[in-house]
Amino acid sequence: MHEFSIIQNIFPIIEKNAKDHHLKIITKVTLNLGKSCQCLPDFLQFAFQTLAKNTIAENAELVIQEIPGKSAVLDCIEGSN
Amino acid sequence: MQIKILQNLLEANEEKAQEVRDFLNQKHIFMVNLISSPGSGKTTLLEKTLPILKQKFRVAVIEGDVETERDAKRLDLYQVPVSLINTKGACHLESVSIEKALLAFDLDQLDLIFVENVGNLVCPAEFDIGEHAKVAMLSVPEGDDKPLKYPLLFQEASLTILNKIDLLKYTDFDKTRFYDDLERVNPNLSVIELSCKTNEGIDAWVDWLDKRRIASLNRLG
Ligand SMILES: Nc1nc2c(ncn2[C@@H]2O[C@H](COP(=O)(O)OP(=O)(O)O)[C@@H](O)[C@H]2O)c(=O)[nH]1
Numbered sequence: 001m002h003e004f005s006i007i008q009n010i011f012p013i014i015e016k017n018a019k020d021h022h023l024k025i026i027t028k029v030t031l032n033l034g035k036s037c038q039c040l041p042d043f044l045q046f047a048f049q050t051l052a053k054n055t056i057a058e059n060a061e062l063v064i065q066e067i068p069g070k071s072a073v074l075d076c077i078e079g080s081n
Numbered sequence: 082m083q084i085k086i087l088q089n090l091l092e093a094n095e096e097k098a099q100e101v102r103d104f105l106n107q108k109h110i111f112m113v114n115l116i117s118s119p120g121s122g123k124t125t126l127l128e129k130t131l132p133i134l135k136q137k138f139r140v141a142v143i144e145g146d147v148e149t150e151r152d153a154k155r156l157d158l159y160q161v162p163v164s165l166i167n168t169k170g171a172c173h174l175e176s177v178s179i180e181k182a183l184l185a186f187d188l189d190q191l192d193l194i195f196v197e198n199v200g201n202l203v204c205p206a207e208f209d210i211g212e213h214a215k216v217a218m219l220s221v222p223e224g225d226d227k228p229l230k231y232p233l234l235f236q237e238a239s240l241t242i243l244n245k246i247d248l249l250k251y252t253d254f255d256k257t258r259f260y261d262d263l264e265r266v267n268p269n270l271s272v273i274e275l276s277c278k279t280n281e282g283i284d285a286w287v288d289w290l291d292k293r294r295i296a297s298l299n300r301l302g
């Protein structure tokens with residue numbers, strides 16, 4: 001149910017890092033998702049597509065990797081300038 | 082170009098939760114986060130125990146409710162401070178909301194705070210709200226399979242209350258299976274069997290709170 005709030009937290013971090021590294025377009029966002037985080041990958045994808053509109057990550061692909069534990073970690077972003 | 086970030090997306094909540102806990106520790110307040118499905122009996126348990134606890138402690142309640150103020154109203158009768166958080170649809174409470182709710186209390190005049198979390202076995206288990214103990218409540222009519230189906234809550238909890246044991250005879254709730262499953266999920270979890278109808282187990286619950294509170298205060302030195 002809180003897939004949206006998790007995804008919401010991603011965008012300010014993406015914006016900041018993109019700016020620091022002079023990236024204009026983000027092509028890929030990788031998320032490490034704890035096995036017991038109880039978030040549905042499909043919902044995260046949907047939340048990402050919805051919330052990415054009009055951001056620098058609008059056309060980025062969201063890749064979700066499963067990790068142990070219950071955390072949700074923004075692993076890395078890829079993009080170009 | 083790839084940029085490694087490795088930032089925990091739940092960190093903001095966890096940091097705030099620790100702030101809340103530190104603050105409560107300064108004030109020597111013990112906070113309990115009560116989690117269950119809707120209808121398991123959280124508000125009823127508070128109604129049963131507030132009159133008893135009030136004789137010993139200065140108690141307050143934070144009520145997490147998706148929409149209404151019904152539960153807060155029910156507790157008004159017991160003349161303890163109640164702070165209501167309407168989550169407006171959100172499925173759990175977060176530590177920022179607790180920080181705000183605490184503003185309604187005079188924290189120098191309190192020993193014990195209960196938080197009735199939003200009725201939900203899934204999301205509240207993931208969010209530290211600055212409590213000293215999570216208490217998972219399950220009621221008999223919900224079935225004995227819940228610990229296996231919602232393991233995280235039972236792993237995070239310090240205590241499980243099995244409520245509505247007055248209904249055991251009318252259901253196919255299998256206690257052996259329930260305890261076997263709990264053992265698999267979290268072997269260290271204590272369980273109190275309770276009924277808000279017959280008052281069985283209420284003493285054990287009050288006793289548990291008392292002991293946990295003292296243990297938590299002693300840890301602070
Ligand atoms: N038979 C029985 N009913 C109970 C018990 N505890 C609570 N209830 C009933 O369960 C219903 C839901 O209780 P409530 O406290 O509102 O649940 P909450 O949503 O978890 O706060 C109410 O009708 C209560 O009277 C119990 O121990 N035995």
Ligand SMILES: [Mg+2]
Pocket residue numbers: 123124125152197
């Ligand atoms: Mg209630």
